[in-house]
Amino acid sequence: MKITEDMQTLGVESLVTIAEQFTFSDRVTGVQAFGSGNINDTFLVTLDSATEKHFVLQRINTQVFRQPELVMRNMRTLTEHVRDRLQRTPANRRWEVPRVLLTKNTQDIWQDSCGYYWRAISFIENSQSFDTLQDSSLAAEIGYALGMFHNLISDLPPEKLADTLEGFHITPLYLQQYNEVLAKTQPQPSPEINYGWKFVSDRLNFVSILEDAKATGKLPLRLMHGDPKINNVMFDTATHKAVSVIDLDTVKPGLVHYDIGDCLRSGCNPAGEETEHWTGVYFDTDLCQGILQGYLSVAQAFLTENDYLYIYDAIRLITFELGLRFFTDYLAGNIYFKVKHPEHNLARALVQFKLTESIESQETKIRQIIQDLRIINK
Template sequence: MNEHKIESPKEPDLELAFIAKQFRPDAPIVEVKEYGSGNVNDTYRVTLDASDKHFILQRINTRVFHRPELIMMNMRTFTKHVRDRLARESLDGWQVPQILLAQGGNNHFVDESGGFWRAITFIDSSRTYNEVRDLDHANQVGYALGKFHSLISDLETERLHDTLEGFHIAPRYLRHYDDVLAQHTPPALPQVDYCLRFIESHRKSVAVLEDAKAQNKLRLRPIHGDPKVNNIMIDDVSRCAISMIDLDTVKPGLVHYDIGDCLRSCCNPLGEETTDFDAIHFDLDICRAVLQGYLALGKEFLDENDYAFLFDAIRLLPFELGLRFFTDYVEGNVYFKVKRPDHNLSRALVQFKLTESIERQEREIRALIDELR
């Protein structure tokens, strides 16, 4: 759980305080503290001696986002569109993080070493959670994603840049896997053999969403790109979802990527880091709660083809992530951060076992989709 908890302030790091001052020169800096559990960008919460006590300061990881200026352009386009929608429809309660301008009017600041910094407003009296707490929380996670998709459903994808080209394009990940396997020989272990056989047995279904897109059965829409449970802000009092954060991956894509990834994140009660592989299961009750929340708004913009490919998305996204983890393991752990040499192998096993559980429950999941639509 990432709580917004105020602790005794310490003397702020002078370099961080200097960077924070570029965005709020008018207010004394009380504290600059690491914030959240993200593993891509460096994120800090800045405490001010002012009426608006906090804002978020981030250094964008330019090894992942090669053109961070496009992220800022997307964020400006997206936040203005949502603000206009909220104002036009008099929708209260939903909040959108806003960009704070640096001195000179730029939406970012570049430090002496080339670090790319941006600042956004902080949403007070709310928090995120690293796992689903109960079915009400699951419902709010689904509602948040549905709300997000609804608010940007009329935003033209041509106005958004693709900041992570190839992200969630499963056939591309499979091609990379084949290239890596041609150059590296993985250890002769039972778990490795399981992964090799599992990937081979699913090869024909990897392109299901991309084929549907190519056949114009599914269309590009704006998506969040990383709709994990810990990117949903929950109000401390109402316990309702009030925002989605971590907007760097907003880009054109299939809403199915978001729906499948959200359910992958929520419906594995043991979490992504478990090593109790035989106990991994896809929780249908959580799935029901998330989909109920999502479809309360999703019914407005989903069509027949969208529904027809929902199960495929639910099955594909955990397989895709498992494929990426296993590929990285074979390649020598060059992309994902690891704590031990077989960490990515364990992560891959979790996702493949989750995929197996989804496949065993295909009839029930399809029936659930039909019931809720």
Template structure:
């Protein structure tokens, strides 16, 4: 981090705390969208906090994101106080928003940039990959607790912040639009991606059709339940929080579960270049589903179970298509380290999809056993 950038971050953090209290500002996490930092404070009676710049390219109405976040955090706090979140003896924790000293609101605008600050959950850690099967089950439990805590929140209280989020047919339309403009870098990898998407066009509408038919209903979802958005307790190694609520909105819980399994059951991770190492770990899948369903059996109906495999298969395919579309469009959505970064990411997700398809029977059998 350059001194100019650090000085700038100090000035932004000053909107939430007196600058004399700030000891340092350091990068936090490795998200693909927003820039996130940890503001470390001197011994001043205040706690460290998280400072985050919300991407204006992705989120056109940042105030709505913060509104949704506040509504959900208030709901979680009520559930935690009433002890009805199916948490048992787990010390589940949630963040809180900090108000700006300048406008008394939960955000700070600096020219065209939109910043917010949240409390920092200490004595906890994140991991980009599940390290063992216990981790996988804990991630499942964490997601199940989150969905249980969100149950009962009126959907009308949430503002729609992203159009067509996880609506696979819309992403396919966007892909067709950019691909019809002509693929300038038509190599073996890009052709493989094009063929891969073409072969799976029949599955694109499966979840949206189930919504339209009334089989599946909308609920409150996290929207980005990848492994590093779960916090693990330093001592017990149990999940104690979910963070990054920017994409919290109404949707299918199948989106969350499929995305969570996509992230947790790929031991190679999302940035692996050797595609032979990318596979969907069925044992991690079983443990994660076991953990999730132990907290959500009362939330799910027969139709929910019937579409679990479709979601597990569809979500990595959808993300791969989004990465590939962004690559074709010139890398305008996701942050990249080089021009082919999104192509590499797409290949990982498509390889994961293919691995899921080869294990369809085992996954369906696991779901049936856990009903």
């Protein structure tokens, strides 16, 4: 994980001191950068403890999450609900939900002397995540994990959680932001930039398809994870079975279709979203079938007729949306996503645009997969 410049000013002692705010009797023996997230600064804390040996420490990015207290309230409401569900109806296999750890004065968030907000979350021991699905046998587990997550929160009313990211996954708003940035910037034309401009302008007619379906009552408002990339699914290191869905910052009222689409977008791109060889990116329909099969095995209980009708549109739209967001951030000067070099967001955008093209070219096949699985899971 890339540590941002201002994080580099914090020494090991400072990070240890911060981690100690969330411990009681256990001694902190190490803090190291952890994960590959694009938003928060994340660290794995090691403890001298006979019970829990690790926890996750994060500095919340308040440029993105402007109300960190609401983010934590959402997380506590969600995780407590899921733990209650699991106690009343235990899963027939290992399944865990991260716990919010409290400070020594029983707060779920801690503010340092610089004004930064920190929080601690339990670590899912004996687990691992993957950035790409190199093994197709894991595909159904990815789908199962998202279906399990949706199922466990399907009876939690959306109004119980605050909307901490207004406009998040509202594609027409991202298009509006893109147009505003485009009007203010004059980037030097290049084949890649020209490709991006044309790609977006050729697809303006479908950006509101899911929001229109929500507005007309065809798709219901539910709770969604918001960022169910495959590396947010944790796998048991021994059994290789999915055991948890993490990174719960973005859980909010929305459409589960954004989750379904995002899970398939990230899971069905064998090259991964950080590949430098964007021209070879493609959408793997075998992985698509595996993920959807796993998802529907759990989620069929609450999906409606219309839910199935919009799954393909969700896969296409969310892939386009992420490409649009990367492209917009590149044009704006890389102000939202963490980057390793000035052209990083442009490269990310091209990967998503190429993936969208691959999805579009296989529309008939993808729709058939959805239809076939729907029949099987009836």
